Amino acid sequence: MKYIFRSLRWFLGQFIVFIDWITRPKKPKHTPERKSKLDAATANMALYQFNLCPFCVKTRRKVRKLGLEIETRDARNDPKWNTELVSEGGKYQVPCLRIMGENGEVQWMYESSTINDYLEQRFAQS
């Protein structure tokens, strides 16, 4: 039974990633000045995620739609990111956005909607 659920989850994940791929939002074209400002602002961010997680797809779409470059870290398959997420973030749940502030303080932001709202408020052009 466990294997049936695991396989179903895998197929569903593949399906969602496929739908995401064919309906991808276009990346906006930023001016070089804006692009370098955005890159500087996102350089200290990392998105802990799983490839087949629908909530991660939701956040990756937001990142793309806003035209941001945020490093993604595979917390399912890479033990380094897996351990870091749990020990520093506090729990094994993705997506999780790690944000390092100017003074080196680190914030671990969980919940796809919270992350998407944060990115939208901080980076969407009015």
Ligand SMILES: N[C@@H](CCC(=O)N[C@@H](CS)C(=O)NCC(=O)O)C(=O)O
């Ligand atoms: N409400 C959360 C749900 C996130 C969630 O359920 N993530 C799953 C992956 S799709 C997870 O982290 N599962 C941990 C595990 O597999 O142990 C959100 O919107 O981000």
